[in-house]
Amino acid sequence: MIRAKQYLVRGRVQGVGFRWFVQRAADRLGIVGDVRNLPNGEVEVRAQADELVLDLFKRELRIGPPSAEVGEVMEQDLPVTDKYSSFQIR
Secondary structure (H helix, E strand, O other), X not given: OEEEEEEEEXXXXXXXXXXXXXXXXXXXXXXXXXXXXXXXXXXXXXXEEEHHHHHHHHHHHHHOOOOOEEXXXXXXXXXXXXXXXXXXXX
């Protein structure tokens, strides 16, 4: 079943290639959605895929690229939408 999630990633996650890491992981797993930096230093990820795929994706978000230091990944359900056809960096 397709699910939609929002992830807020906290820690040292801006200026370390985190958004590009997220996009590569999403593309590899077949996830659609987007990722963006927030003014407060967090990274927001919105993703749609099968629930099992999103579980794998969240594990990758917790690790991040080598230069990142992920402190916390908060997850929230979102309504599924048809506005995404790929995964974008915003």
